[in-house]
Amino acid sequence: MNNSEIKILIDKINAYDRIILFRHVRPDPDALGSQLGFKYALQKYFPNKAFYAVGSMTDNLSFIGEMDEVEDETFKGALAIVLDTANAPRIDDERYQLCSEMIKIDHHPPVDQYGILNIVNTDSSSTSEMIYEILLNIGFNTIEINTAIARCLYIGIVGDTGRFLFNNTSNRTMEIAADLLNYDINHTEMINQMSERDLKSIRFQGYVLQNFTFENGVGFIFISNEDLIKNEISSQEASLFVNTMADVKGIKAWAFAVQEEKEIRVRLRSKGTVINELASKYNGGGHPLASGASVYSLEELQTLKHELIQLVN
Amino acid sequence: MNNSEIKILIDKINAYDRIILFRHVRPDPDALGSQLGFKYALQKYFPNKAFYAVGSMTDNLSFIGEMDEVEDETFKGALAIVLDTANAPRIDDERYQLCSEMIKIDHHPPVDQYGILNIVNTDSSSTSEMIYEILLNIGFNTIEINTAIARCLYIGIVGDTGRFLFNNTSNRTMEIAADLLNYDINHTEMINQMSERDLKSIRFQGYVLQNFTFENGVGFIFISNEDLIKNEISSQEASLFVNTMADVKGIKAWAFAVQEEKEIRVRLRSKGTVINELASKYNGGGHPLASGASVYSLEELQTLKHELIQLVN
Numbered sequence: 001m002n003n004s005e006i007k008i009l010i011d012k013i014n015a016y017d018r019i020i021l022f023r024h025v026r027p028d029p030d031a032l033g034s035q036l037g038f039k040y041a042l043q044k045y046f047p048n049k050a051f052y053a054v055g056s057m058t059d060n061l062s063f064i065g066e067m068d069e070v071e072d073e074t075f076k077g078a079l080a081i082v083l084d085t086a087n088a089p090r091i092d093d094e095r096y097q098l099c100s101e102m103i104k105i106d107h108h109p110p111v112d113q114y115g116i117l118n119i120v121n122t123d124s125s126s127t128s129e130m131i132y133e134i135l136l137n138i139g140f141n142t143i144e145i146n147t148a149i150a151r152c153l154y155i156g157i158v159g160d161t162g163r164f165l166f167n168n169t170s171n172r173t174m175e176i177a178a179d180l181l182n183y184d185i186n187h188t189e190m191i192n193q194m195s196e197r198d199l200k201s202i203r204f205q206g207y208v209l210q211n212f213t214f215e216n217g218v219g220f221i222f223i224s225n226e227d228l229i230k231n232e233i234s235s236q237e238a239s240l241f242v243n244t245m246a247d248v249k250g251i252k253a254w255a256f257a258v259q260e261e262k263e264i265r266v267r268l269r270s271k272g273t274v275i276n277e278l279a280s281k282y283n284g285g286g287h288p289l290a291s292g293a294s295v296y297s298l299e300e301l302q303t304l305k306h307e308l309i310q311l312v313n
Numbered sequence: 314m315n316n317s318e319i320k321i322l323i324d325k326i327n328a329y330d331r332i333i334l335f336r337h338v339r340p341d342p343d344a345l346g347s348q349l350g351f352k353y354a355l356q357k358y359f360p361n362k363a364f365y366a367v368g369s370m371t372d373n374l375s376f377i378g379e380m381d382e383v384e385d386e387t388f389k390g391a392l393a394i395v396l397d398t399a400n401a402p403r404i405d406d407e408r409y410q411l412c413s414e415m416i417k418i419d420h421h422p423p424v425d426q427y428g429i430l431n432i433v434n435t436d437s438s439s440t441s442e443m444i445y446e447i448l449l450n451i452g453f454n455t456i457e458i459n460t461a462i463a464r465c466l467y468i469g470i471v472g473d474t475g476r477f478l479f480n481n482t483s484n485r486t487m488e489i490a491a492d493l494l495n496y497d498i499n500h501t502e503m504i505n506q507m508s509e510r511d512l513k514s515i516r517f518q519g520y521v522l523q524n525f526t527f528e529n530g531v532g533f534i535f536i537s538n539e540d541l542i543k544n545e546i547s548s549q550e551a552s553l554f555v556n557t558m559a560d561v562k563g564i565k566a567w568a569f570a571v572q573e574e575k576e577i578r579v580r581l582r583s584k585g586t587v588i589n590e591l592a593s594k595y596n597g598g599g600h601p602l603a604s605g606a607s608v609y610s611l612e613e614l615q616t617l618k619h620e621l622i623q624l625v626n
Contacts, residue, residue, distance in 0.1 A: 163476055163477060163478065164476060164477050164490075164500075165476065165500075165501060165504055165505075166501060167499075167500075167501045169494070169500065169501075170494065171491050171492075171494040171495050172491075173491075174487055174488075174490050174491030174494055175487075175488070175491040177477075177487050177491075178484050178485075178486075178487030178488040178490075178491055179484075181482070181483065181484040181487055182484050186480075187477075187478075187480075187482065188478060188479060188480045188482075191478055192478075192560075192584075195560050196560055196561075196562045197560050197561065197562060198561075198562045199527055199561055199562070202522055202558070202560065202561050203522060203523060205519075205522055206518075206519045206520070206521070206522025206523035206524075207519070207523065208519070209515055209516060209518055209519025209522065210516060210519035210520065210523060211519075214512055245515070247505075247508045247509055247510050247515065248509075248510065248511075248512055248515050249509045249510060249511045249512070271505075
């Protein structure tokens with residue numbers, strides 16, 4: 001971001017009485033943390049304006065804060081600020097279309113540039129990290145950031161860096177986290193709340209660890225309809241366990257296959273070998289080390305698995 | 314630590330030609346990181362002296378660095394610097410007794426004050442964090458710290474803070490981590506190496522997740538001799554999985570019981586209720602939220618479990 005972008009952002013906020021903050025559907029900690037952290041900060045900075053945070057909440061993240069209930073009328077003529085959302089169809093609450101103007105703030109590679117202003121920094125670990133930098137830039141100093149703001153931004157950074165694990169964690173990310181820990185936030189408790197899972201999910205994790213196969217550096221599991229029923233879990237919930245086998249010593253890549261309604265959805269992950277070309281071959285695609293594919297029979301799934309083994313060896 | 318302690322430390326190093334660095338048995342990342350990080354730094358600072366790092370290595374941590382093979386003769390008349398070790402009996406390599414003088418550097422509450430100088434800071438997240446502060450204090454600046462030193466100290470801090478999770482992670486801890494990330498260390502790869510586990514351990518983790526019981530907020534599992542054999546795991550290896558059930562929603566405390574030769578060793582953990590008095594009642598003790606006990610029959614184990622349930626409810 002640069003100073004002229006920040007200036008436009010402030011000018012736009014100044015021009016409206018109502019500002020509605022959006023983020024993407026199925027929110028993660030960074031979406032919620034950047035949305036609520038920015039809302040709390042703007043409320044302090046512009047005490048005479050009305051700020052709203054909208055979208056549906058995910059149960060296990062409700063500790064981060066609350067969404068506002070907003071009537072259709074309120075959207076009309078308001079400014080929309082959309083956080084952490086690469087493309088307009090993923091904005092939670094379609095009523096963004098009623099707003100007068102939109103501003104995007106995001107760290108994902110842009111899909112749509114849907115805003116009249118698009119503040120995008122793909123080098124930033126998270127949108128929460130960007131919000132911290134924006135607050136410094138618009139004249140907040142560390143005294144003006146309060147605990148409520150700090151905890152939102154901290155949880156967002158923790159979420160998108162895998163708790164300072166992924167290589168998007170820069171020296172600057174850690175400096176910001178260090179500063180946020182100056183506030184009275186119980187980071188241990190927050191992070192524990194984030195990693196809490198219900199008993200059913202914990203049991204399913206155990207099921208995956210007991211049942212995946214491991215052959216020539218490749219991990220593999222297929223979760224059939226029957227397995228889903230037996231574990232009382234949906235295919236969508238099951239897919240969250242794709243990284244369960246990531247810590248096996250010597251693992252080079254893995255395929256996590258789940259029966260869906262009309263297809264077998266195969267999530268492919270790799271620790272080094274590029275696998276998105278293989279994914280493309282099987283009706284999919286994605287990032288070099290994290291892709292998705294679809295197959296339509298157990299035979300095709302076996303072929304995909306063997307190609308993956310050949311690819312990484 | 315204070316300036317006079319650092320002065321004595323430097324004076325003592327100046328007074329010796331050979332300095333041997335020790336740490337505790339069964340080393341963890343902080344023991345190894347502080348030992349090797351300090352060794353590398355001292356070698357830069359005192360190029361005309363000989364520094365050795367001794368002790369037995371743990372297989373899965375060998376990526377941190379190598380220990381030196383040292384003859385008995387070398388210990389005689391040398392200065393011993395012992396890192397991260399609260400009491401003398403836990404020092405790895407008993408030949409510390411051959412050294413002329415000992416200095417302790419540690420962040421644990423002291424058990425023995427075995428050194429002629431004991432630099433102890435229980436507010437520090439880790440001994441590696443202390444070493445960073447000592448290096449700054451003795452005149453290293455961030456230009457003089459190099460990648461080899463930085464990666465050792467980083468991995469030590471990550472180890473003892475549970476990767477910035479535990480509440481020993483202070484604002485200062487994060488500032489130091491931020492500075493260490495200025496060096497060209499592949500922190501993602503290092504941390505992944507730390508969390509790597511062999512297939513047998515991964516399967517055992519699955520076994521625990523599938524088989525623990527959960528009753529009134531209390532998790533419980535008993536690993537019998539038969540279970541150990543079936544899972545091809547030792548009682549010591551099994552005990553490393555004590556925190557496997559920590560993320561279950563609603564868990565208040567748990568007991569992880571493993572059959573040992575003459576007793577059943579019960580590791581007790583709590584998220585809030587103090588449990589070390591219960592541990593004392595059953596031939597054990599420890600910290601308020603992390604204790605150990607010993608029982609001698611399955612009946613006694615059941616009684617302990619029910620007392621734990623009563624205690625936390």
